[in-house]
Amino acid sequence: MAECIFCKIVRKELPSNIVLENEQFLAFHDINPKAPVHILIIPKEHFDSFQEVTPSTMEGITPFIQEVAKVLGVDSSGYRLITNIGENGGQEVKHLHFHLLGGAKLKWEHLADSNPKANL
Ligand code: 5GP
Numbered sequence: 001m002a003e004c005i006f007c008k009i010v011r012k013e014l015p016s017n018i019v020l021e022n023e024q025f026l027a028f029h030d031i032n033p034k035a036p037v038h039i040l041i042i043p044k045e046h047f048d049s050f051q052e053v054t055p056s057t058m059e060g061i062t063p064f065i066q067e068v069a070k071v072l073g074v075d076s077s078g079y080r081l082i083t084n085i086g087e088n089g090g091q092e093v094k095h096l097h098f099h100l101l102g103g104a105k106l107k108w109e110h111l112a113d114s115n116p117k118a119n120l
């Protein structure tokens with residue numbers, strides 16, 4: 001995925017503000033933060049989205065994400081983990097990433113324009 005911006009960040013062809021890195025995973029600050037703590041956590045291997053990721057990658061990324069939360073000091077105060085998938089999910093960058101958001105009480109409101117109770 002030569003043109004993928006997150007693959008370029010992995011290869012250090014594009015700069016990023018790195019929080020934590022190991023052989024398989026990378027965590028860096030979102031360029032346009034939506035909360036006082038807003039980190040993007042990615043596997044270095046390219047997957048288009050969560051829909052394509054392997055169970056072994058998910059197994060590996062779990063302790064990595066938990067460690068990122070500790071490094072940022074939000075492991076006790078709490079945080080939100082989000083991955084957007086595809087068009088309706090609002091995914092803009094087509095390289096699997098988890099948003100780790102925290103550092104303040106987060107809002108939880110209507111997420112869709114259509115009636116959220118339509119399928120009840
Ligand atoms: P998505 O909408 O795909 O779930 O989220 C993509 C996220 O990547 C957005 O929050 C956006 O601010 C962030 N982003 C896009 N380009 C860059 C970049 O070049 N560097 C960094 N650090 N974040 C980026």
Ligand code: ZN
Pocket residue numbers: 001004005006007008045046047094095
């Ligand atoms: Zn990529």
